[in-house]
Amino acid sequence: MHIGEVAERTGLSLRTIRHYDEVGLLPASSRTEGGFRVYTDGDIERLLVVRRMKPLGFTLEEMGDLLSIVDGLTAAGNDEDTSSLRERLAGYLTSAAAQREKMAENLRRADEFIATLETY
Numbered sequence: 001m002h003i004g005e006v007a008e009r010t011g012l013s014l015r016t017i018r019h020y021d022e023v024g025l026l027p028a029s030s031r032t033e034g035g036f037r038v039y040t041d042g043d044i045e046r047l048l049v050v051r052r053m054k055p056l057g058f059t060l061e062e063m064g065d066l067l068s069i070v071d072g073l074t075a076a077g078n079d080e081d082t083s084s085l086r087e088r089l090a091g092y093l094t095s096a097a098a099q100r101e102k103m104a105e106n107l108r109r110a111d112e113f114i115a116t117l118e119t120y
Helices: 003-010 014-022 041-056 060-075 083-118
Strands: none
Touching: 003 014, 003 041, 014 041, 041 060, 041 083, 060 083
16 A cells, blocks of 8 residues: 555554654555555554554664564564563563553643643
8 A cells, every 4th residue: 555545544644654664664565666655554563563652752763673573573483482582572561561651640640630720
């Protein structure tokens, strides 16, 4: 699919998708003869992972690292040792959970503030 459809399906802007391509986070799977980017359903899944990481404060480098971990785990056969990849993944899980808790606390504070304003 072309970039416009990807933007529509992911909720990301064309500019953001192009930026992710330029920094190597998610290069287009292929290009048409005219040079237009073409994406697959797998590319959309990767973009959704990135979109979910963004509000949690992960850097582009961390996003790329996590995608490489996921790729490694997906490609690993049953006999391969994936313990180092799983350890790195666990670090991201811990970090995401901690960041989510901070966000939940900020939301609670915002709710308290709104409730205070409503008393006037």
